[in-house]
Amino acid sequence: MSIxxxxxxxxxxxxxxxxxxxxxxTFLVSLILTLIGWLPGVIHAFIVNK
Structure with a gap:
């Protein structure tokens, strides 16, 4: 994973x-999680972008 x-x-x-x-x-889930709260979106992005 790059910087x-x-x-x-x-x-x-x-x-x-x-x-x-x-x-x-995957994008829609990330968008919804980020709209609900920033931290769930960040966690999802890190898990998906391993």
């Missing part, structure tokens, strides 16, 4: 997931 990916996972979790997986259910 850019780590920073995107922290500051813009849906964008990091989109760049790796494209527009799909």
């Amino acid at each position: 850019v990916t780590i920073l995107l996972n922290i500051f813009l979790p849906p964008l990091a997931v989109f760049l790796k997986h494209g527009l799909g259910t």
